[in-house]
Amino acid sequence: MTERLVVVGGDAAGMSAASQARRRRGRDELEIVAFERGAHTSYSACGIPYWIGGLVAGGRDALVARSPEAFARDHAIDVRLGHDVTTVDLDRREVVARGPGGDVRLGFDHLVLGAGAGPVTPDWAAEAFAAGTRGVYRAQTLPDGEAIRAAVGAGARRAVVCGGGYIGVEVTEALLRRGLDVTVVQRGPQLMGSIDPEVSVGLRHAMEGHGATLRCGTVARGLVTRAGAVTAVATDQGEIPADLVVLALGVRPRTELAAAAGLRIGGSGGIATDDRQRALDADGAVVEGVYAAGDCTEVVHRVYGRRMTVALGTHANKQGRVAGITIGGGQARFPGVVGTAITGFFDVEAARTGLSCAEMGRAGVECVHATIESTTIAGYLPDAPRVTVRLVAEAATGRVVGGQLVGGRGAGKRIDTIATAVTAGMTAEDLVGLDLAYCPPYSPVWDPVQVAARKLLDALG
Ligand SMILES: Cc1cc2nc3c(=O)[nH]c(=O)nc-3n(C[C@H](O)[C@H](O)[C@H](O)COP(=O)(O)OP(=O)(O)OC[C@H]3O[C@@H](n4cnc5c(N)ncnc54)[C@H](O)[C@@H]3O)c2cc1C
Structure with a gap:
């Protein structure tokens, strides 16, 4: 018998879940219907500032990754734009969506809540x-x-x-x-x-x-x-x-539908799930067939296990993937976040990951930090961009728990080295010894992250 997956919210989390579920279950096995209240699906909100700034060739359409027609044609996913889901009834296992032609009532075997976060x-x-x-x-x-x-x-x-x-x-x-x-x-x-x-x-x-x-x-x-x-x-x-x-x-998770349906809303304000993105009920038990992913959920911070909400597309896509694989009968887990983020302003790049000293202090853990100035490429090359790097370690163990950096071209994505170190539980010494790439146009012989790690090692004593 054909089962039905209903998705609430047709952007990063919802459509990742739908696409992954489709990869694992054919159209005869699983019907997929996605309700999106807006006029677009699978669009890059992240690109909006660059589009406003005139940097996006091709205009608005370039920010839309896939149209409803493409979803229907290539994936047999029925995306219904202009449909606002107003009710989720877990007892009847059905949703009600208000569309241009009136209310649509649709039953589901699997439900993904991917309603995102609304602006404060x-x-x-x-x-x-x-x-x-x-x-x-x-x-x-x-x-x-x-x-x-x-x-x-x-x-x-x-x-x-x-x-x-x-x-x-x-x-x-x-x-x-x-x-x-x-x-x-x-x-x-x-x-x-x-x-x-x-x-x-x-x-x-x-x-x-x-x-x-x-x-x-x-x-x-x-x-x-x-x-x-x-x-x-x-x-x-x-x-x-x-x-x-x-x-x-700022934004706040959209949890109204989930709360009204009796799902658990975590202390941080997002829908509570397990690491397979399965929604939990008020007692913390998994609700079979009901998933939540993306900005509407809460996530676990991997350094100290605290639950929090982080509205980022990178997590929404990963969580949606996990939900879709789970629906498709596969095994996947979302392991949590370390709070990595990057932005920029013209040619200055700014990024952070893990915990700052202030956050460590609030967690009641003594920390040590070190801050250095360096360049993103060999300093003898013309106009070598400057970079400031700060690393934070747990005082007792030397484990790297966070980092931040601001600098010119080539600075920002170095945060990924630090994020990897934080995720892997590496110490400052581990980071100093890491085999990172070097060639003058791309890096000084000591990468700025490792310059900071050496200073951190000194500070740890
Ligand atoms: C300007 C801007 C720049 C950003 N830049 C970055 C970046 O550089 N890097 C990064 O990682 N993240 C960035 N983000 C964040 C990223 O866009 C979001 O984290 C991501 O889109 C979240 O995906 P989502 O699917 O959880 O939620 P959303 O993308 O918000 O999608 C949820 C969808 O659900 C729909 N919906 C809500 N309620 C209902 C309902 N009841 N019925 C039907 N549909 C409903 C909404 O209309 C929406 O389309 C940026 C966001 C903005 C606004």
Whole structure:
């Protein structure tokens, strides 16, 4: 008998799960229906800032990896756009989706919840969106990107970006590229709060050097409007004129459907699952046939086992894959995260992984850190880009538990070496002895990560 898989959310996690399930189970065995409330499926939100900045050849369509037609043709997956799933009934094993033609009721044998995370929207911003105020945007979806591009095209001159996390940084670059004056309003004392200020200073200099105005320690409290259009952002330190405002204030897992269905929502705010992405009930037992993956779930931090939510496409794809393989009868596990992330601003690259000293302190574990300055290629070559690297180790064992770096071309992806070391539980000594590649145009003879590891070893004593 043909079984049915229903997927809620047609992007990274949901469609990875659907595709993997299809690879293992033919169309006669498994019918797959994916409901997506938006107008696109399998699109790269990660590319939106670069599209706004004019860097994406081919426009919006280049950000869409696969259309519903391609899913139907190549994978026999029935993607229904414009369908908002409003109810998940685990007793009846069916969902209700509100579509253009009314409600659709569909039973399932397997269900994947991949609803993602929704943008944090303060009341004043929600009121502006509800009132249709012109000039206020988010940068979450392709229509958001399209609206920002249209506003820039229509002559917006002064932008305020609310939020100094990585999306705020990337949108700031995009708007500077398009010739706008950009002010970043950030509640905390620095941008990119997950990177220590001594390391992120290079990013701040780059942003100021490219003309961005940074207003850290400033809280956005509302919008000033005239004739239905924004004219300024009101902050606790006065008004900042703007004809274009982008909110990049973080996201929260979308868990409403799961919670209403009686699934367990973890303490960190995401849907709780086991490492095969099987959803748990209120008592922590696996709910057979029900999976959750991506930004809507919580994940385990591999260093100290803490559960947390991390909204990143890299995890969503991996978790979706695990759910799909499990549905297909295979064996796969999502082992958790170490908190690796990377971003950039023009030619400055910034990345972090594992735990910072502050996070170690909060975990009650004594740590040692070392910070170095080096270059990403041999220093005698022209314009060798500078890089700052910080490594963090557990004081008692010398085990590397985290790292951060900011630098020019070639710096950012070096975080992967540190992430690998953190994941493998390597010590500073292990890292010093690692056989990394060397050739002058690609690296100094001591890779900057190993220069930092040597200093860390000294600090560990
Ligand atoms: C501007 C930007 C830049 C980013 N850059 C990076 C990056 O460089 N690297 C990185 O790793 N990550 C990045 N991310 C994060 C990454 O895009 C997300 O982590 C990833 O898309 C999560 O995938 P997901 O499938 O879990 O959720 P989503 O991609 O959010 O997909 C969930 C889908 O579910 C749909 N949905 C929700 N509720 C329902 C419902 N009830 N019924 C039907 N459909 C529903 C939504 O419309 C949405 O399409 C970026 C995000 C943004 C916004």
